[in-house]
Amino acid sequence: MSYADKTLACRDCGTEFVFTAGEQEFYAQKGFTNEPTRCPSCRQARKAGGGSGGGAGRSRDSYGERDSYGGGGGGSSYGERDSYSGGGGGGSYSSRGGAGGGFGGGAPREMHTTTCASCGNQAQVPFVPRGDKPVLCSDCFQAQRRSSSGGSRW
Numbered sequence: 001m002s003y004a005d006k007t008l009a010c011r012d013c014g015t016e017f018v019f020t021a022g023e024q025e026f027y028a029q030k031g032f033t034n035e036p037t038r039c040p041s042c043r044q045a046r047k048a049g050g051g052s053g054g055g056a057g058r059s060r061d062s063y064g065e066r067d068s069y070g071g072g073g074g075g076s077s078y079g080e081r082d083s084y085s086g087g088g089g090g091g092s093y094s095s096r097g098g099a100g101g102g103f104g105g106g107a108p109r110e111m112h113t114t115t116c117a118s119c120g121n122q123a124q125v126p127f128v129p130r131g132d133k134p135v136l137c138s139d140c141f142q143a144q145r146r147s148s149s150g151g152s153r154w
Helices: 021-030 040-048 138-148
Strands: 006-009 016-019 112-115 122-125
16 A cells, blocks of 8 residues: 655644654554554653553553654664553552552652550551551561561562
C-alpha cells in the first residue's frame, strides 16, 4: 500500500503536525489502527509529566506516544517505548492511593501510634492497628524476629 504524508491537528494544543508516510508504514507494520492524536512536542511533554489518568501506571489513549518519530528510514527511534512501572499489585506502602509500582518516592508513609503489646511503650506503625492481633514496637519486633529465626527465613 502506498502512503502519503497527512496533516493532523494535535488534540492538546491544536497545532497541525505531519504524520509522515514512513510513520504510517510503521503503524501498519505494527498493526496499529489509530493515528497519533498529539504533536511530537505534546507527546514529549505528556511523557515527561507522566501523563494523566489513573489505572496501571499511566494511560495510553493512542499509539502515538513514543520517544520520537524520525522521517522514516534508518536510525530513527521508532519502537523505543519508555518502560512502564506499575500495575496495582505488590505491596507499595504509598499513601498516594490508586495503582502504583515500586517503593520509595512520593509522599512519606502515614504512621499510626499504638501501644506495644510486649513492653507497653508507644509504637509507630505503618498500618492501622485493628486490635485483634498484638502490635509490637520496632525494638520488640526485631528482638522477636531474631529469637524466632533459627536459620533460613524459608
